[in-house]
Amino acid sequence: MRILHTSDWHIGRSFHGHATLDALRVVLAALTEQVREREVDVVVVAGDVFDSATPSADCYTLLTEALAGLSDAGAQLVVTSGNHDSAARLGFQSALLRAGIHVVTKPEQVGTPITIHDDHGPVHFYGIPYLEPAIVRRLWPDVRSQQQALTQAMTLIRADLAQRGGRSVAVAHCFAAGVEPTPNLEREIRQGSLDVVPMTVLEGPDYVALGHIHGRQRLSDRVRYAGAPLHYSFGEGGKPRGSWLVELDASGYASAEWLDLPVPRALTTLRAPFDELLTHERFADVADAWVCAQYTDATPQLDTMRRLQARFPFCATVMHTPEGVPAADGRTYAGRVRDARSDVELFDAFLVHVRAGEGATDAELEVIRDLIGEHALAEATA
Incomplete structure (x- = not known):
């Protein structure tokens, strides 16, 4: 079975005030073409489908187009909710979708798999929606943290799997031990070390598809983050965008291959004195990129964004980061x-x-x- 692992679409998120729906539409179309070309059987979306609990109508339209396109390309889908999603709204959407598109948003669904067959038999997909401790406590009274919630969820999954047997995939949205989150990007779903999920908690399934971290990360052969399909901050600029193509054979996990996605507009951070940013020829090749401009003059300059956008039309943010500033002498x-x-x-x-x-x-x-x-x-x- 071929499984495409993606996550963190964040439909509706802006980039420094600029809409990203059109760029995301291009990227998801490329992902759909990969599904068709690689004859993918199942696409897994590991949470944060939307960026907001109250997405606009245009966001719902893009999601419907993307899911329908992936289905038309020949894949079934397993989608879970993340901490940015409204589980109720995303769950309501699932009732309107065609057969073969499975959306898991309720904690009551944890431990009950979506079973999809290939030539070697069944593969059980266990979706784990984002488990807010205060909400799931009505089901699991002892849960006080994300770590405890994921521990309870995986306990249910392993118990069910022990009875069913066969191959399995778990899909979750969390911080796993060993990840390197992008600074100032992932909005916190953790409180100290209590909400970092140890790798031992994730043992059992043949593959664990994780979401929440926006950069590609491999924690082990069978535990990975795919990251977001778009760059949503300049801190992500050097990280590739794409998804994992995971192969299961008759005995379980066989391999994983990274598939790059196109970057609609490159990101770059420029650092130099202000006049140099405006005139130096070495910056000519980034005129069409998203630009974070850091000017190093000792004193703030006037009308910086307008002047920079005359050269860099997609300058998104300007920062004054002075160099060579005299040390404070302590005088008031x-x-x-x-x-x-x-x-x-x-x-x-x-x-x-x-x-x-x-x-x-x-x-x-x-x-x-x-x-x-x-x-x-x-x-x-x-």
Whole structure:
């Protein structure tokens, strides 16, 4: 059996204020073509189908198109809800879908597999929706953490599998021990070490398809994260986008192959003085990329986004990250003002305070002297 493991579509998520639906549509179309070309039997989507518990109508339209396209390509689907999804809304959608598209959103479904057959017999797919401890406690009163919830779920799965026998796949959305999450991206579903799921908890199935981490990760041959199909932050820029093509033979796990997905628009982070960002030829080849611009001037520049977008139309964020800023001397602004011996020095003290230690330039001092002189002349003739 050929299984395509994907996750974290986050339909409806924006990228620094820019809509991503059209880009995601392109990527999911490429994934659908891979399913057709590779004759995939089952597509597994391991949670966070939507980015919001209240997705827009356009998000539902894209999901319906994607699932129908994958089904038309010849695959059955097993989809679980993640911490971003509304389990109730995603579950309602499942009742409207065609045969062969299975959506698991209720904790009551844990331990009851979706069984799909191939030439070697049955393969049992155990979907584990995101298990919020406060919600599943009505079923499992002792659960106080994600770790405990996943432990209970896998206990039910292993018990059911012991009776049924055969090959199996588990699908879950969690932090597993050993993962490297993308900084500032995955919204927390953990509280300290209690919600990191040990690898021993995931023992039993022939393959465990995980979601929640947005980068590809292999924790073992049979436990993997596929990551998100799009880049949703500049922190992900260097990570490939794609999915795992997993093969099960008659005895269980046989192999896994990474299938790359297209990146509709590359991400790049540029760091240089502001004028250099605007003019240097070495940045010419990233004019069509999403750009995170970090300018290193000692002082903030004016109208940075508009000026940068004139060269980089897809500049998405601008950061002031100064280099060579003088170390703070510990003096307060009040102290600088007291030490000023003239109006010109008073201006300079203000600039030193608000510009991280950089006082007035020679040109600025000339302007200040002119202004002070004109003001003094106006007062004298008033």
